[in-house]
Amino acid sequence: MSIAVQAPGPATLPWWRERMLWLVLGGPLVVIMASFVTLALALSHPDPVLSTAQSARTESAGATGSAIDPSRLPAQQARNHAATGGK
Numbered sequence: 001m002s003i004a005v006q007a008p009g010p011a012t013l014p015w016w017r018e019r020m021l022w023l024v025l026g027g028p029l030v031v032i033m034a035s036f037v038t039l040a041l042a043l044s045h046p047d048p049v050l051s052t053a054q055s056a057r058t059e060s061a062g063a064t065g066s067a068i069d070p071s072r073l074p075a076q077q078a079r080n081h082a083a084t085g086g087k
Helices: 019-044 052-061 073-084
Strands: none
Touching: none
């Protein structure tokens, strides 16, 4: 009677040493970390809120009125464009 001896198979690596694991998990992990960085930036530098009284004054004053603050004009135009979808 002969005893069959099995040849040793390829050595298995621990799960953290598998390259395919890091290839598959690396992309989503980078995206999750980037989302936390984006959240931190959004919370630390919030956009200023424009009051409705100021925008009503600006609209009633017209394009040549003195009530328009030149430093806020691009933000108001962008906000109005986003809200209405107009030109």
